[in-house]
Amino acid sequence: MLRPSPSILRRLFHHRSTSVTREGIQFLLFTLAIGIAAINTGNNLFYLLLAMMLSLVLISGIVAEYCLRRLEFHRHLPDRLTVNEPTSVTLVVKNRKSQLPSFSLKIFDVGDGRELRQGLEVHQLLPGTSQLVSYPLIATRRGRLHLEGVCVGTEFPFGLFRKQTFYPIEDMMVVCPEIKPLDESVLRGLLTAGPEQSINRRGSGNDLYNLRLYQAGDDSRKIHWPTTARTSQLTVRETEAEDQRRAVVYVSTLAPPSHDVLFERAVSLAASLLHHLAHRGYMLQLLVGSSRSSFGHGEPHLLELFRMLAICERCSPPAGCIVPGELSGDPLEADEQTMIIVQSWRGLEDVVPEQPTILINGEVIAGAPHAV
């Protein structure tokens, strides 16, 4: 026996759901009352009214089905998504029907098994046309955000029923940890014990290192014209070498389940530190648990580091472990770069502190809540 193709069945019935609106409930109650009256009295004109109301119900279903059929969706996502930072997600909806328009569409982006917004409305979509709708997406936690598809519903034509269908369009996004302004104590720590203490030297970079008289062979683009004008002598600007500013940020992933919130804070703090240092022109390396990035600078490298932080997960310490000992492997050349360690757990004796611990070159920065 031939069985119908599952794809046809899936296309017809898969992901379809219908719910009754408040007006629909009232309408159905009236229909029921008229039905009872018709049976009671045998009055054919009551049956006529009943037939009208039932046909309105049927037409509702048929028209809503046609409204939702043959739609096409495309999603445009931004490169970077950060926790608690609104980002605009754009959906393009196209009506691929040749004759019939679609009305009153309500579109929901579905991610991680739930609808992400209240719904975007497209009032009318003529045959063959597209419309672009966008909504602000605010991710509430870091990690991978799986966008499964688009749920589209309509109450057209009579507002009695809400029919919904699902169009699968898969997308995967990485939600970076939240970046917050660093607290003054952390900044002070960075200045006193950290990388800001390193001796500056001349080299290629952006920050001003020195002004000196022009010498033959100097790049004419480096002439500092305000000083030249003031002193009537050709003066050039020298920049501070940036290759010397290197920092390694290490985020310990070892923490018991009781330190879950603190771990998230630690990740967010690490992201904020990376953001701060990157904008100060540092070459950065990130160590998260056993993962290690290369040294680098620039926006793409920073994005890569944020992605590492986004997907890192807390590991419960093994039984008998007293202190976090995962920082092993290649010896860190502390003389050449600054080592910043962000810890959410400091061993068995650690009570749950309010903030993660920051160690810059082994020196603890006390009381370092980074959020202002």
Add this chain to the structure above:
Amino acid sequence: MPFDQALRFTSIWLAATSFIGLTLGAGLPEWLTVLTGAALIVALLRNAGRKSVERLAGSMPISTIGWNLLVMLGFLGFWVDMLWVSGDLLPAGIHFLMILMIIKLFTLKLRRDYVHLYAISLVAILASGSLTTELWYLPIFLLYLFAGVWTLLLFQLTKHSEGTQILTMPVVVPPQPSESVDQVTPQLFWLANGLALATFGLTVVIFFTIPRISAGFYQKGFGENIRTSGFSETVNLGEIGPIKRDPSVVMRVELPDGAPHEVGRFYVRGVAFDQYDGKTWTNRLNYRRNISEDAIGTFVLRRSRLPAPPALGETIRQNILLEPLDTPVLFAAPFAEQVSGTFPSLQSDLIGSVYLPFPSSSRIEYSVRSRSNPVLSTDLDSEPILYPESFIRHFLQIPAQSDRIATLAADVTHTQRTTYEKANAILSFLTHNFRYSLDAPLTGQDQPLEEFLFTRKTGYCEHYATAMVMMLRAIGVPARLVTGFLATEWNEYGNYYVVRQQDAHAWVEVHLPHSGWITMDPTPSSIESVGGGFPAWHALGRMMDTLRLQWGRFFVQYSAADQLTVVRELKAGSTSARNKALDSMSTLFSPLLAMLSGVTEYASKWTMRAWAEVLGLALLSLVVLLWLVIKQPWGQGIISKKTTHNEQFIVQLYGQMTTQLARKGISRRTTMPPLEFVRFTQERWSDAGSAVAFITALYCRARFGQIPPTREELSLAEGHLRNLTTLSKS
């Protein structure tokens, strides 16, 4: 037209339709009809934007609490009405419903108010359906359905979600800015009407297929039975006269075998009488016995034990749709042999009248097979015979004071030899020597028959028939008086006779020795005309009556039995079912087909000039139709003059803006598109950028997207232009 305005309009249309339905069905009190009608007109004028009406309505010093108090007062009035004024729940409820409708029409603001108005109108149309079965309900229902579909559609489209900020912009030509959805576009217009048509089609299908279950505790007929007279066991002479001015339809007799040979005179027999006491006819043979049922719903009448003629007459089959009458008599062409219908039982008396067990409270449909008695040749030359005593006692009875009549009968028939010749002589005498008139005040007379025959010589069917029976009996010929209807109004569109109260008639049945009872009618055929007027009106009236009949048959009377018949037909075979369906369809559309054939027949007699005129007219109509289809002026009409004005206004504003910019040194080249001009301006004068962009967007939308700006947008654009004038360019 904006959605909001269209919604208000369709909501009022919905309410008005149900109000008209209720007014036609229930006969509302005049004050309530006028009040509701006025409220609907005021609501309509307010919606049309009449400022004077708006001001008037706005100045009404009634707050929300005041309206609520009015509702409570109306509810109190409902109880008073039910207990003391109308004395019944239904009329009091309907009056209260109308009061609620009036209040709602004046307080139509929130969406909740609209829902209340729809509920009221639905209950009103339901109440209307419970009060009538007339054909007018059909157009009212259709109007209600169309209004309902439009209203629900607009109600849904005006439903906005709360708290959702939407950013939409078009990306593909043609542009569809979000504002366009607030207008009833031609696409939406046709879609809504298409939906309404589809809903109607589906309604008809569901109506015919939905199982009819009669399990209720509140079943009743529709309205009161038609009062008629002349069909009880005792009838006073002249009793039929008053109802002969009543044009109410009492039955329709369809002849499945086609039109009769003699269109115009069709006798529908009711009851017969044997005894006359000088003033009153009585049926002494009124003992009723149940008629045996041959098959389910088929009753066969046995002929009486009296001399029975051989069955040589013509068989007449009839389908009769009998309105609810106040008599249990079942009418049929003489002489009924077989009756079929959904009756629990049937009865007949000894002189061939057929009765229901009790008068029907609703319209009934039944089929009859009758057979007329022709005059046999043997009766043309046979002498009178001797009849049994019981027969003489019933059909040769004469009241005591009839000597003059006997003498007259003898005089009229003294030259005739056979019974048939004698009967014909009397028939001829009455037909030619007396004048027919309904204005014959013979009822109060002591001897009305003598008064008719010897003094006034004016009367109507009862007098003629009674005179003939008495004269026949006086000369020894058995005869009896029969009352029924003489159908004269043949409906060629539906192939049936329309029988009205005014067709009530009395005639004579004469017994011939070999032929049995034969029908003879002494009333002259020059009966007063049913009505004057144009033949076209009569034709239209007949067409309407056919529609009324089909409405009654297919909608009002449609029952579980009909559904069973359809199922049986379908089981029996598709060919049979298809034929039946085709028959039903042709019956339904028969008035139109008949009219078409009439037109064709009429057209065949036209001259060349007439043909040329008609063809020219048809061509002109075609051109107009094509123009309408191409131009779609209704679409423009829907957008309305106001929006066209808005369109012109934004074009003017755009012109003023370019002039203003030119003064500031930013001139637009003719080859520069509007959007490029916006960028050009923004580069040179950034402060003016937003104003120029806004006005240009509205201009482009109106000019190229056929979407005129709203009033609010125009005022915003004006504001931007003012700002532009005051801004100084750096």
